[in-house]
Amino acid sequence: MVSALLMLIPLFSIAQKNFNNYFQFYPIGDDPNIGYRTSIIPSEKLIFEANPNVRYSFYNNIQKGLLNEKTQNHVSAWYVAFRPQIRMYDRASLPVVMPSYRVFLGTQHMFRLKNDNFLSFSLESGHYSNGQSGSAFSETLVDGTKESEALYNDITPETNLSAILNRKSGNFSTNLTELLFNYRNNHYSDNIPVRVHSITGGLVFYHNRFLGIGKFGGYSANDIKLYGRYRWQLGYEFTKQLTNFRYSVAEKMELIGGAHPSVEPFRSETIASVYPFKSMQALGFFVNYTFGHDNYNYRFVDSGSNLFFGVTWSGFPPFAMKGDL
Protein backbone atom coordinates (compact mmCIF):
# COMPACT_ATOMS: atom_id res chain seq x y z
CA MET A 1 0.00 0.00 0.00
CA VAL A 2 2.77 2.43 1.00
CA SER A 3 4.79 1.57 -2.08
CA ALA A 4 1.73 2.14 -4.24
CA LEU A 5 1.28 5.61 -2.73
CA LEU A 6 4.96 6.40 -3.20
CA MET A 7 4.64 5.47 -6.87
CA LEU A 8 1.98 8.18 -7.24
CA ILE A 9 4.19 10.98 -5.94
CA PRO A 10 6.17 11.51 -9.15
CA LEU A 11 2.91 11.66 -11.12
CA PHE A 12 1.53 14.42 -8.92
CA SER A 13 4.85 16.26 -9.08
CA ILE A 14 4.76 16.22 -12.87
CA ALA A 15 1.18 17.44 -12.92
CA GLN A 16 2.03 20.40 -10.71
CA LYS A 17 5.04 21.51 -12.76
CA ASN A 18 3.20 22.24 -15.97
CA PHE A 19 0.20 24.33 -16.90
CA ASN A 20 -1.39 21.78 -19.19
CA ASN A 21 -4.46 21.67 -17.03
CA TYR A 22 -4.98 25.40 -16.75
CA PHE A 23 -5.31 26.58 -20.34
CA GLN A 24 -7.37 25.03 -23.10
CA PHE A 25 -7.13 26.86 -26.40
CA TYR A 26 -8.80 25.96 -29.68
CA PRO A 27 -7.73 27.61 -32.95
CA ILE A 28 -11.06 27.00 -34.73
CA GLY A 29 -14.59 27.75 -33.62
CA ASP A 30 -17.06 30.50 -32.91
CA ASP A 31 -16.33 32.51 -29.80
CA PRO A 32 -18.90 32.63 -27.01
CA ASN A 33 -20.81 35.88 -26.78
CA ILE A 34 -23.89 37.57 -25.41
CA GLY A 35 -25.58 40.71 -26.62
CA TYR A 36 -28.47 42.56 -28.14
CA ARG A 37 -29.63 41.62 -31.64
CA THR A 38 -32.03 43.76 -33.62
CA SER A 39 -35.03 42.14 -35.32
CA ILE A 40 -34.39 39.77 -38.19
CA ILE A 41 -37.99 39.81 -39.38
CA PRO A 42 -40.41 42.63 -38.48
CA SER A 43 -42.84 40.42 -36.58
CA GLU A 44 -40.30 39.21 -33.99
CA LYS A 45 -38.46 41.57 -31.68
CA LEU A 46 -35.46 40.18 -29.81
CA ILE A 47 -34.29 41.11 -26.32
CA PHE A 48 -30.96 39.31 -26.32
CA GLU A 49 -29.02 36.43 -27.83
CA ALA A 50 -26.43 34.31 -26.07
CA ASN A 51 -23.99 31.81 -27.55
CA PRO A 52 -22.30 30.26 -24.49
CA ASN A 53 -20.04 27.93 -26.47
CA VAL A 54 -17.83 25.78 -24.27
CA ARG A 55 -15.43 22.93 -24.89
CA TYR A 56 -14.17 20.43 -22.34
CA SER A 57 -11.06 18.55 -23.36
CA PHE A 58 -10.15 14.94 -22.80
CA TYR A 59 -6.71 15.92 -24.08
CA ASN A 60 -5.30 19.29 -25.08
CA ASN A 61 -1.62 20.05 -25.57
CA ILE A 62 -2.07 23.05 -27.84
CA GLN A 63 -0.47 25.68 -25.62
CA LYS A 64 2.02 23.45 -23.85
CA GLY A 65 3.06 21.74 -27.07
CA LEU A 66 3.73 25.03 -28.86
CA LEU A 67 5.96 26.20 -26.00
CA ASN A 68 7.75 22.91 -25.53
CA GLU A 69 11.56 23.13 -25.53
CA LYS A 70 11.62 20.37 -28.11
CA THR A 71 9.63 22.16 -30.78
CA GLN A 72 6.44 20.30 -31.60
CA ASN A 73 5.12 20.75 -35.10
CA HIS A 74 1.80 19.05 -34.36
CA VAL A 75 -0.46 19.78 -31.40
CA SER A 76 -4.03 18.68 -30.85
CA ALA A 77 -7.13 18.63 -28.69
CA TRP A 78 -9.88 16.06 -28.22
CA TYR A 79 -13.02 17.31 -26.54
CA VAL A 80 -16.77 17.60 -26.10
CA ALA A 81 -18.25 20.84 -27.40
CA PHE A 82 -21.49 22.36 -26.18
CA ARG A 83 -22.71 25.10 -28.50
CA PRO A 84 -26.17 26.18 -27.44
CA GLN A 85 -27.82 29.29 -28.86
CA ILE A 86 -30.38 31.11 -26.76
CA ARG A 87 -32.67 33.96 -27.75
CA MET A 88 -35.07 35.86 -25.57
CA TYR A 89 -37.91 37.30 -27.61
CA ASP A 90 -40.07 40.24 -26.63
CA ARG A 91 -43.27 38.26 -26.06
CA ALA A 92 -45.56 37.70 -23.09
CA SER A 93 -44.61 34.60 -21.06
CA LEU A 94 -42.22 33.27 -23.70
CA PRO A 95 -38.86 34.73 -22.70
CA VAL A 96 -36.60 32.12 -24.30
CA VAL A 97 -38.06 30.61 -27.44
CA MET A 98 -36.95 27.38 -29.10
CA PRO A 99 -33.30 27.40 -27.91
CA SER A 100 -30.74 25.56 -30.00
CA TYR A 101 -28.96 22.64 -28.40
CA ARG A 102 -25.79 21.51 -30.11
CA VAL A 103 -23.40 18.96 -28.67
CA PHE A 104 -20.39 17.53 -30.47
CA LEU A 105 -17.49 15.20 -30.07
CA GLY A 106 -14.56 16.97 -31.65
CA THR A 107 -10.88 17.14 -32.37
CA GLN A 108 -8.61 19.92 -33.56
CA HIS A 109 -5.08 19.65 -34.90
CA MET A 110 -2.52 22.40 -35.53
CA PHE A 111 0.52 21.95 -37.75
CA ARG A 112 3.45 24.36 -37.59
CA LEU A 113 4.54 25.59 -41.00
CA LYS A 114 7.53 27.60 -42.15
CA ASN A 115 8.05 30.88 -40.22
CA ASP A 116 5.75 29.65 -37.43
CA ASN A 117 2.56 30.02 -39.41
CA PHE A 118 -0.07 27.35 -38.80
CA LEU A 119 -2.44 25.08 -40.69
CA SER A 120 -5.24 23.59 -38.59
CA PHE A 121 -8.33 21.50 -39.00
CA SER A 122 -11.34 20.86 -36.82
CA LEU A 123 -13.63 17.85 -37.07
CA GLU A 124 -16.78 17.85 -34.93
CA SER A 125 -19.76 15.51 -35.12
CA GLY A 126 -22.89 15.53 -33.01
CA HIS A 127 -26.48 16.56 -32.64
CA TYR A 128 -28.42 19.77 -33.22
CA SER A 129 -32.02 20.27 -32.14
CA ASN A 130 -34.30 22.72 -30.38
CA GLY A 131 -36.06 20.47 -27.88
CA GLN A 132 -39.53 21.17 -29.26
CA SER A 133 -42.29 18.64 -29.92
CA GLY A 134 -44.66 20.63 -32.09
CA SER A 135 -45.20 20.39 -35.80
CA ALA A 136 -42.87 22.67 -37.73
CA PHE A 137 -45.78 24.31 -39.49
CA SER A 138 -48.65 24.12 -36.99
CA GLU A 139 -48.87 25.35 -33.42
CA THR A 140 -51.58 22.79 -32.60
CA LEU A 141 -50.24 19.56 -34.11
CA VAL A 142 -47.57 17.28 -32.66
CA ASP A 143 -44.42 16.62 -34.64
CA GLY A 144 -44.29 13.22 -36.31
CA THR A 145 -48.05 12.59 -36.39
CA LYS A 146 -49.81 11.80 -39.65
CA GLU A 147 -51.60 15.14 -39.52
CA SER A 148 -48.31 16.98 -39.06
CA GLU A 149 -46.59 15.09 -41.86
CA ALA A 150 -49.56 15.77 -44.14
CA LEU A 151 -48.82 19.49 -43.90
CA TYR A 152 -45.62 18.92 -45.89
CA ASN A 153 -47.75 17.73 -48.84
CA ASP A 154 -49.07 21.26 -49.15
CA ILE A 155 -45.57 22.76 -49.38
CA THR A 156 -44.58 23.64 -52.94
CA PRO A 157 -41.46 25.35 -54.27
CA GLU A 158 -43.43 28.59 -54.16
CA THR A 159 -44.38 28.27 -50.48
CA ASN A 160 -42.95 30.92 -48.17
CA LEU A 161 -41.76 28.78 -45.25
CA SER A 162 -41.02 31.82 -43.12
CA ALA A 163 -44.68 32.80 -43.27
CA ILE A 164 -46.02 29.42 -42.08
CA LEU A 165 -43.32 28.42 -39.52
CA ASN A 166 -44.51 27.42 -36.05
CA ARG A 167 -42.52 29.96 -34.03
CA LYS A 168 -43.53 28.69 -30.59
CA SER A 169 -42.88 24.96 -30.63
CA GLY A 170 -41.79 23.78 -34.09
CA ASN A 171 -39.43 20.83 -33.88
CA PHE A 172 -35.99 21.04 -35.49
CA SER A 173 -33.63 18.08 -35.28
CA THR A 174 -30.65 16.74 -37.16
CA ASN A 175 -27.31 15.09 -36.64
CA LEU A 176 -24.38 16.80 -38.27
CA THR A 177 -20.66 16.79 -38.92
CA GLU A 178 -18.48 19.86 -39.36
CA LEU A 179 -15.08 19.88 -41.04
CA LEU A 180 -13.19 23.17 -41.07
CA PHE A 181 -9.69 24.12 -42.18
CA ASN A 182 -7.80 27.17 -40.98
CA TYR A 183 -4.61 28.90 -42.04
CA ARG A 184 -2.94 31.48 -39.79
CA ASN A 185 -0.24 33.81 -40.97
CA ASN A 186 1.43 35.28 -37.90
CA HIS A 187 3.74 38.21 -37.34
CA TYR A 188 5.40 37.86 -33.95
CA SER A 189 6.72 40.06 -31.20
CA ASP A 190 8.16 38.34 -28.14
CA ASN A 191 6.97 35.02 -29.62
CA ILE A 192 3.37 36.23 -29.42
CA PRO A 193 1.37 36.80 -32.63
CA VAL A 194 0.70 40.53 -32.83
CA ARG A 195 -0.65 40.62 -36.40
CA VAL A 196 -2.63 37.65 -37.68
CA HIS A 197 -4.33 36.89 -40.98
CA SER A 198 -6.65 33.93 -40.45
CA ILE A 199 -8.64 32.15 -43.16
CA THR A 200 -11.17 29.44 -42.31
CA GLY A 201 -13.31 27.35 -44.64
CA GLY A 202 -15.18 24.10 -44.68
CA LEU A 203 -18.47 22.28 -44.65
CA VAL A 204 -21.26 21.43 -42.22
CA PHE A 205 -23.02 18.27 -43.35
CA TYR A 206 -26.45 17.22 -42.02
CA HIS A 207 -26.89 13.44 -41.75
CA ASN A 208 -29.47 11.18 -40.17
CA ARG A 209 -27.40 8.98 -37.86
CA PHE A 210 -25.66 10.27 -34.74
CA LEU A 211 -21.91 10.12 -35.39
CA GLY A 212 -22.87 8.19 -38.52
CA ILE A 213 -23.88 5.21 -36.37
CA GLY A 214 -26.68 5.86 -33.84
CA LYS A 215 -30.27 5.70 -35.04
CA PHE A 216 -31.47 8.67 -33.01
CA GLY A 217 -31.62 12.43 -33.18
CA GLY A 218 -31.89 12.63 -36.96
CA TYR A 219 -34.25 14.46 -39.25
CA SER A 220 -37.48 13.35 -40.89
CA ALA A 221 -37.54 12.68 -44.61
CA ASN A 222 -39.75 15.72 -45.11
CA ASP A 223 -37.61 18.06 -43.02
CA ILE A 224 -34.27 17.36 -44.69
CA LYS A 225 -35.77 18.40 -48.03
CA LEU A 226 -36.32 21.82 -46.48
CA TYR A 227 -33.13 22.07 -44.37
CA GLY A 228 -30.64 21.29 -47.13
CA ARG A 229 -27.77 18.96 -46.32
CA TYR A 230 -24.80 21.24 -46.93
CA ARG A 231 -23.65 24.47 -45.32
CA TRP A 232 -20.44 25.74 -46.90
CA GLN A 233 -18.46 28.22 -44.85
CA LEU A 234 -15.66 30.65 -45.63
CA GLY A 235 -14.25 33.33 -43.37
CA TYR A 236 -11.36 35.74 -42.94
CA GLU A 237 -10.20 37.53 -39.80
CA PHE A 238 -7.49 40.13 -39.28
CA THR A 239 -6.22 40.68 -35.76
CA LYS A 240 -3.73 43.29 -34.60
CA GLN A 241 -2.23 43.92 -31.19
CA LEU A 242 -1.55 47.57 -30.43
CA THR A 243 0.20 48.95 -27.36
CA ASN A 244 -2.80 48.99 -25.06
CA PHE A 245 -5.47 46.93 -26.82
CA ARG A 246 -6.18 44.42 -29.57
CA TYR A 247 -8.74 44.61 -32.34
CA SER A 248 -10.02 42.32 -35.06
CA VAL A 249 -12.21 42.58 -38.12
CA ALA A 250 -13.78 39.49 -39.62
CA GLU A 251 -16.03 38.40 -42.43
CA LYS A 252 -17.89 35.07 -42.29
CA MET A 253 -19.97 33.69 -45.11
CA GLU A 254 -22.22 30.65 -45.31
CA LEU A 255 -23.98 29.10 -48.27
CA ILE A 256 -26.74 26.51 -47.83
CA GLY A 257 -26.93 23.80 -50.46
CA GLY A 258 -30.12 21.84 -51.17
CA ALA A 259 -32.63 23.80 -49.07
CA HIS A 260 -36.19 24.74 -50.01
CA PRO A 261 -36.29 27.47 -52.70
CA SER A 262 -37.80 30.01 -50.31
CA VAL A 263 -34.68 29.83 -48.12
CA GLU A 264 -32.09 32.53 -48.73
CA PRO A 265 -28.96 30.41 -49.26
CA PHE A 266 -26.42 33.12 -48.40
CA ARG A 267 -25.47 34.53 -45.01
CA SER A 268 -22.84 37.15 -44.30
CA GLU A 269 -21.51 38.33 -40.95
CA THR A 270 -19.18 41.32 -40.71
CA ILE A 271 -17.71 41.61 -37.24
CA ALA A 272 -15.55 44.24 -35.56
CA SER A 273 -14.18 43.41 -32.10
CA VAL A 274 -12.00 45.19 -29.59
CA TYR A 275 -10.20 43.59 -26.64
CA PRO A 276 -9.24 46.46 -24.34
CA PHE A 277 -7.99 44.68 -21.22
CA LYS A 278 -4.35 43.61 -21.01
CA SER A 279 -5.04 41.67 -17.83
CA MET A 280 -7.97 39.77 -19.42
CA GLN A 281 -7.02 39.33 -23.04
CA ALA A 282 -9.90 37.03 -23.95
CA LEU A 283 -12.59 39.54 -22.97
CA GLY A 284 -13.81 41.87 -25.68
CA PHE A 285 -16.69 43.80 -27.20
CA PHE A 286 -18.08 43.26 -30.67
CA VAL A 287 -20.42 44.67 -33.28
CA ASN A 288 -21.79 42.26 -35.88
CA TYR A 289 -23.72 43.19 -39.03
CA THR A 290 -25.49 40.19 -40.51
CA PHE A 291 -27.52 39.78 -43.66
CA GLY A 292 -28.96 36.69 -45.32
CA HIS A 293 -30.57 33.66 -43.73
CA ASP A 294 -30.98 33.33 -39.98
CA ASN A 295 -29.00 30.66 -38.09
CA TYR A 296 -31.35 29.91 -35.17
CA ASN A 297 -32.50 26.29 -35.77
CA TYR A 298 -35.70 26.29 -37.87
CA ARG A 299 -35.57 30.04 -38.27
CA PHE A 300 -33.03 29.52 -41.05
CA VAL A 301 -36.13 30.01 -43.23
CA ASP A 302 -36.08 33.69 -42.18
CA SER A 303 -33.78 36.21 -43.79
CA GLY A 304 -32.97 39.86 -43.42
CA SER A 305 -30.31 42.13 -42.02
CA ASN A 306 -29.64 42.95 -38.39
CA LEU A 307 -27.11 44.28 -35.92
CA PHE A 308 -25.77 42.22 -33.02
CA PHE A 309 -23.48 43.73 -30.40
CA GLY A 310 -22.29 42.82 -26.95
CA VAL A 311 -19.56 41.01 -25.03
CA THR A 312 -17.38 38.20 -26.34
CA TRP A 313 -14.61 35.94 -25.08
CA SER A 314 -11.90 34.87 -27.50
CA GLY A 315 -11.26 31.14 -27.61
CA PHE A 316 -7.80 31.73 -29.04
CA PRO A 317 -6.31 34.90 -27.55
CA PRO A 318 -2.66 35.75 -28.27
CA PHE A 319 -0.15 33.65 -26.40
CA ALA A 320 3.46 32.62 -26.97
CA MET A 321 3.45 30.09 -29.81
CA LYS A 322 7.15 29.30 -29.77
CA GLY A 323 9.45 28.89 -26.81
CA ASP A 324 12.92 29.72 -28.07
CA LEU A 325 14.60 33.05 -27.51
Next chain:
Amino acid sequence: MAYYGNILTVLSSTDDILEQIKVVLQNNDVKNQLLGQTFFIETSSKENTRAILNGLDAQGIHYLWFHNHISDGSRVYTGQVNATEFENVRRILLESHT
Protein backbone atom coordinates in the same frame (compact mmCIF):
# COMPACT_ATOMS: atom_id res chain seq x y z
CA MET B 1 6.11 45.33 -23.49
CA ALA B 2 6.66 42.13 -21.58
CA TYR B 3 9.38 41.75 -18.98
CA TYR B 4 11.12 38.55 -18.01
CA GLY B 5 13.06 37.47 -14.96
CA ASN B 6 16.35 35.68 -15.58
CA ILE B 7 19.03 34.09 -13.41
CA LEU B 8 22.62 34.08 -14.66
CA THR B 9 25.02 31.91 -12.69
CA VAL B 10 28.66 32.50 -13.63
CA LEU B 11 30.95 29.48 -13.53
CA SER B 12 34.62 29.97 -12.68
CA SER B 13 34.17 33.66 -12.23
CA THR B 14 36.81 36.28 -11.58
CA ASP B 15 36.47 40.00 -10.97
CA ASP B 16 37.42 40.61 -14.60
CA ILE B 17 34.73 38.26 -15.87
CA LEU B 18 32.09 39.86 -13.66
CA GLU B 19 33.10 43.27 -15.04
CA GLN B 20 32.82 41.93 -18.60
CA ILE B 21 29.30 40.74 -17.83
CA LYS B 22 28.35 44.09 -16.33
CA VAL B 23 29.42 45.72 -19.58
CA VAL B 24 27.28 43.31 -21.60
CA LEU B 25 24.31 44.08 -19.37
CA GLN B 26 24.87 47.82 -19.64
CA ASN B 27 25.11 47.58 -23.41
CA ASN B 28 21.71 45.88 -23.46
CA ASP B 29 20.08 48.32 -21.05
CA VAL B 30 18.72 45.93 -18.42
CA LYS B 31 18.18 46.19 -14.67
CA ASN B 32 20.05 43.63 -12.61
CA GLN B 33 21.15 42.63 -9.13
CA LEU B 34 24.42 40.79 -8.48
CA LEU B 35 24.64 38.42 -5.51
CA GLY B 36 27.93 36.52 -5.26
CA GLN B 37 28.43 34.99 -8.70
CA THR B 38 24.76 35.18 -9.67
CA PHE B 39 23.10 37.95 -11.61
CA PHE B 40 19.34 38.45 -11.46
CA ILE B 41 18.37 40.21 -14.66
CA GLU B 42 15.19 41.84 -15.87
CA THR B 43 14.95 41.68 -19.68
CA SER B 44 12.38 43.58 -21.67
CA SER B 45 11.77 41.10 -24.51
CA LYS B 46 12.84 37.76 -25.92
CA GLU B 47 15.12 39.62 -28.35
CA ASN B 48 16.68 41.57 -25.47
CA THR B 49 17.35 38.28 -23.66
CA ARG B 50 18.85 36.67 -26.74
CA ALA B 51 21.13 39.67 -27.29
CA ILE B 52 22.63 39.29 -23.80
CA LEU B 53 23.21 35.58 -24.34
CA ASN B 54 24.97 36.38 -27.60
CA GLY B 55 27.10 38.95 -25.77
CA LEU B 56 28.11 36.42 -23.13
CA ASP B 57 28.93 33.83 -25.79
CA ALA B 58 31.05 36.35 -27.65
CA GLN B 59 33.11 36.84 -24.46
CA GLY B 60 33.54 33.08 -24.05
CA ILE B 61 32.01 33.17 -20.57
CA HIS B 62 31.01 29.93 -18.82
CA TYR B 63 27.52 30.33 -17.42
CA LEU B 64 24.09 28.87 -16.75
CA TRP B 65 21.07 30.98 -17.64
CA PHE B 66 17.51 30.41 -16.46
CA HIS B 67 14.82 32.28 -18.42
CA ASN B 68 11.52 32.51 -16.55
CA HIS B 69 8.79 32.74 -19.20
CA ILE B 70 5.78 32.80 -16.85
CA SER B 71 6.44 33.95 -13.29
CA ASP B 72 2.94 33.53 -11.88
CA GLY B 73 3.00 30.88 -9.20
CA SER B 74 6.80 30.95 -8.82
CA ARG B 75 8.37 32.01 -5.51
CA VAL B 76 11.81 33.08 -4.32
CA TYR B 77 13.15 32.64 -0.80
CA THR B 78 16.29 33.82 0.97
CA GLY B 79 18.52 33.18 3.92
CA GLN B 80 20.97 35.81 5.17
CA VAL B 81 20.67 38.08 2.14
CA ASN B 82 20.50 41.85 2.49
CA ALA B 83 16.82 42.84 2.53
CA THR B 84 17.14 45.53 -0.13
CA GLU B 85 19.06 43.25 -2.47
CA PHE B 86 16.58 40.46 -1.93
CA GLU B 87 13.70 42.81 -2.70
CA ASN B 88 15.40 43.70 -5.97
CA VAL B 89 15.73 40.02 -6.82
CA ARG B 90 12.13 39.27 -5.85
CA ARG B 91 10.84 42.10 -8.00
CA ILE B 92 12.99 41.12 -11.00
CA LEU B 93 11.88 37.49 -10.88
CA LEU B 94 8.25 37.80 -9.87
CA GLU B 95 6.81 41.27 -10.35
CA SER B 96 8.15 42.70 -13.55
CA HIS B 97 6.17 40.47 -15.88
CA THR B 98 3.06 41.53 -17.68
